Amino acid sequence: MRDIGSTMEGLRTFLARHEPERRPVVLECRPLTGGYSRVMNCATIRWRDGTEQELVLRSDPPPDEIVYRTDRNIEWNVLRALTTAATIPMPPAYYYDDGSYLGTPTIVLGRCGGPSLQSATTDASADLDDLAGKVADTLSTIHRTDLALLDGALEAPTDWGDYLSGLIDEWARAEKAHPESVPVLRYLSAWLDAHRPAPMAMVLVHGDFQASNLLVEDGLQTIDWEFAHIGDPREDLGWFSLYSASTGAPNLYGRDPEGFLERYRLRTGASAEEVNQSTVAYFSVISATRVYLSILASAAAMAEGKAQGVMLTYSLNACALGNINWLSTCQALEGAL
Amino acid sequence: MISLPTTEQILLDCSREMIETVAPAVSDPAVKLCVEMMENVLRNAATRCAHEIAWMTDETEVMLAFAADVASTCSTPDLSAAINAAGEGRRRSLELAEVAREYSLAGEALSCAIEAAFDGSNDVFLRQAVAILESRNTREQEIKGDWAMIGRG
Numbered sequence: 001m002r003d004i005g006s007t008m009e010g011l012r013t014f015l016a017r018h019e020p021e022r023r024p025v026v027l028e029c030r031p032l033t034g035g036y037s038r039v040m041n042c043a044t045i046r047w048r049d050g051t052e053q054e055l056v057l058r059s060d061p062p063p064d065e066i067v068y069r070t071d072r073n074i075e076w077n078v079l080r081a082l083t084t085a086a087t088i089p090m091p092p093a094y095y096y097d098d099g100s101y102l103g104t105p106t107i108v109l110g111r112c113g114g115p116s117l118q119s120a121t122t123d124a125s126a127d128l129d130d131l132a133g134k135v136a137d138t139l140s141t142i143h144r145t146d147l148a149l150l151d152g153a154l155e156a157p158t159d160w161g162d163y164l165s166g167l168i169d170e171w172a173r174a175e176k177a178h179p180e181s182v183p184v185l186r187y188l189s190a191w192l193d194a195h196r197p198a199p200m201a202m203v204l205v206h207g208d209f210q211a212s213n214l215l216v217e218d219g220l221q222t223i224d225w226e227f228a229h230i231g232d233p234r235e236d237l238g239w240f241s242l243y244s245a246s247t248g249a250p251n252l253y254g255r256d257p258e259g260f261l262e263r264y265r266l267r268t269g270a271s272a273e274e275v276n277q278s279t280v281a282y283f284s285v286i287s288a289t290r291v292y293l294s295i296l297a298s299a300a301a302m303a304e305g306k307a308q309g310v311m312l313t314y315s316l317n318a319c320a321l322g323n324i325n326w327l328s329t330c331q332a333l334e335g336a337l
Numbered sequence: 338m339i340s341l342p343t344t345e346q347i348l349l350d351c352s353r354e355m356i357e358t359v360a361p362a363v364s365d366p367a368v369k370l371c372v373e374m375m376e377n378v379l380r381n382a383a384t385r386c387a388h389e390i391a392w393m394t395d396e397t398e399v400m401l402a403f404a405a406d407v408a409s410t411c412s413t414p415d416l417s418a419a420i421n422a423a424g425e426g427r428r429r430s431l432e433l434a435e436v437a438r439e440y441s442l443a444g445e446a447l448s449c450a451i452e453a454a455f456d457g458s459n460d461v462f463l464r465q466a467v468a469i470l471e472s473r474n475t476r477e478q479e480i481k482g483d484w485a486m487i488g489r490g
Contacts, residue, residue, distance in 0.1 A: 033366045033488050180437070181444030183400075183451060184470050190455040248485060314374040317381065317484040320477035327470055 004029050004041070007102060011043055011057065014101035014108075023048040032056065037068040037226065039104070042111060054111035056091065060104045064307050068294040070226040072105035073098070077153035078228045079107060085149040088142055090222045091215075114217030121211065121250040131216075132252040135240070136260050138220045140267030143233045145204040156230045160199040163231060167286050168192045174293045179300050184323045188285060191330045195337040197279040200270070202230050207290060209236040210243035211252065227290050234275060237264070238283030246321065278336040285326045292322050348383035352376050370488040377484060384480045390431055392476050393440040399469055404446035406465075411457035416449040 008026045015024040025046045032040040041057040060072055079093035095108040117135070120126055147156060157163040172189040175182050206213075207227025215221040244251045253260050257277050265275055295315045301307035342350075355376040363369045401423055408416050423442040428435040447469065454462035 031365075031367045033370055175448070180441040181448055183444050183448040184474070186448035187451050187466060187470060190452055194455060246486075310371055310374045310378055313378045313381075314487075317377075317481045318486075320474070320481045321484070324471075324474040324478055327467065327474060331467065 004031075007041060007057070008043070010097075010102040011055075011108075014095070014097050015045065017101075018095055019047075021048070027052070029057075037070070037224075054113075055094070056109045056111050057102065057106050058109060059102060059106040060099075061309075062104075064301075064309070068226070068291065069297065070294075072096070072107060072226075074153065075226045075228070076107050078150065078225050079109070081150045081153045082145075082225070085145070087145060087149070088222060089138070089219050090225075112215045112217050112221045112223070114215040114221065116212045117214040117216055117220060117252075118211035118247060118249050120216045121252065126250075128250055128252060128255060132255065132260055133263055134220050135211075135214065135252055136263040137267060138214065138222060139206075139209060139233075139236055139240070140264055142206055142209075142222065142236070143203040143268055147202075147204060147230060150204065150230075154204075154228065154230050157202060160202060160232065163202065164196060164199075164286075165193075167231075167289055170289050170293065174296055177300075178296055179303050182296070184327060188326055188330065192282070192285060195282065195330075195333065197234075197282050197337060198273050200232055200234065200274050203233045205229050205231040205233065205235050207235070207239075209240050211247065211249065232283065232286075233268070233270070234279055234283035235287040237261075237275065237280045238285070239287035241280050242284040242288065242325065246325075278333055281329050281333055282337060285329055288322055288326070292319060295319055343387065345383040345387035348379050348386070352379035352383065355379065373487045377482075377487065380482055381480050381484075384482065388476070388479075390433065390436050393436050394431075396469075396473060396476075397440050397443040399472075400443040400447040403462075403465060403469060404443075404450040407450035407453050407459075407462050410462070411453050411459060413449065413453045413456065416446070416453045419446040419449040422446075 008029045011029065012024065012026045015022075015026070027044040027046055029041050029043040032042050039057075039059045039061050041059070043055050043057060045053050045055055047053065058072075073096070076093065076096040079090075080096075082088055082090060083092045091110040091112045093107060093109050097106045097108070099105050117131065121128060121131060157166075168189055171185045171192070175185040175189075205228065206222065206225065207229055208224055209222075213222065213224040215223060241253045241257070244253045257280070261275055261277065261280065264270065265272065268275075295312070295318060298307050298312045299316055299319075302312055355372055360369060360372045360376070363372055401420070404416065404420050404423070408420055419442075423439070423446045426439060426442045428439040447466070450462070451466045454466060
């Protein structure tokens with residue numbers, strides 16, 4: 001991990017290059033906790049006119065400590081396009097350093113000071129119905145994004161069937177490449193292939209849509225877009241349902257799944273055949289591919305002596321949790337799909 | 338070798354020390370999170386090391402027996418190859434690496450048997466496969482313990 005002093009000096013030089021007229025001074029920089037995948041810092045900047053601004057630095061960890069392997073350059077292109085489009089409430093993305101100044105690829109964003117939705121739901125006075133409605137609305141806003149606004153930042157699959165096949169195959173492919181056998185993944189891959197739901201139009205998918213990536217400020221601000229891609233909208237619904245049931249915080253999906261989905265369908269025009277509790281449950285398995293397989297790949301790297309860090313071994317527990325949840329989900333859906 | 342206290346007891350004691358002695362002395366939130374994760378991982382490792390050889394050798398026999406059953410009804414080239422590889426790769430000792438290697442080969446035989454059962458739409462075999470996987474998952478849960486996403490949110 002880079003020391004704070006080096007980060008502050010690197011940031012000062014970086015900002016001075018991008019904003020020479022504003023003469024930035026870095027007053028403070030402190031680590032932010034709450035996320036697992038990236039190194040996060042919050043810096044306070046004073047500009048020439050005396051105003052102060054908080055900026056969030058979202059950086060890659062050292063290469064041998066990366067658990068979730070995603071590309072900051074792609075994430076930056078997505079964030080820049082979405083910031084320009086201004087259709088989705090989110091902290092604005094301002095700058096990108098490829099590592100030349102800050103030592104590691106880093107995205108510099110505006111700071112949203114609100115609490116995470118996960119924290120907000122544990123407040124005794126929280127209106128959970130209202131928050132659940134806002135989540136459904138936020139997700140429908142993301143999924144209604146005009147893909148042309150992304151300006152080519154993300155690869156667009158052309159065929160839903162091929163796309164789904166790719167996701168399903170990924171389980172089996174990753175398992176075969178792993179240094180030890182994981183039979184449950186091969187079961188899931190075969191099961192998912194045998195129980196395909198109705199197709200849907202492809203949309204912008206956040207990829208890690210869950211309560212700790214939503215900040216409560218002026219509605220809900222969506223953060224952490226590293227897994228964003230163009231895919232099936234039920235991936236986000238499935239991941240949200242899965243994650244919401246796993247944290248111990250009030251479950252904004254599980255308290256009234258049908259109400260949640262009805263609101264989502266109304267906002268997006270999706271049909272009940274496409275979006276229902278069974279298809280969302282199906283995608284709760286599919287949607288975990290990226291996170292689960294990232295952990296699995298990092299575990300393989302550790303087994304080969306190429307990775308380290310307690311975050312990795314700690315995260316293996318999420319795989320164990322996933323194994324039991326997904327198998328149960330498949331059993332529960334037998335006959336429904 | 339000194340076998341007592343057991344490795345499980347030693348790791349659990351390290352885990353306790355982490356939470357009772359180290360964690361209260363740490364103020365940096367990122368380091369505190371790291372310490373809490375280490376405490377959890379030590380508990381995972383304690384449970385795992387106490388049982389892993391017994392669990393893997395037990396499960397290996399169950400997986401190979403199931404794979405042989407499926408092969409006798411609806412074999413595929415992959416399943417035959419996996420069963421052969423598992424047969425040739427039986428462990429020569431109870432060294433952990435040997436047991437883990439044999440376990441993985443048996444797991445591959447189970448995976449191929451599952452795929453053969455899906456190909457043949459054989460519900461009886463698929464129900465048996467799910468029972469084997471559930472048993473494996475139960476042990477993973479025992480290792481996981483009361484894990485929760487520390488610091489998330």
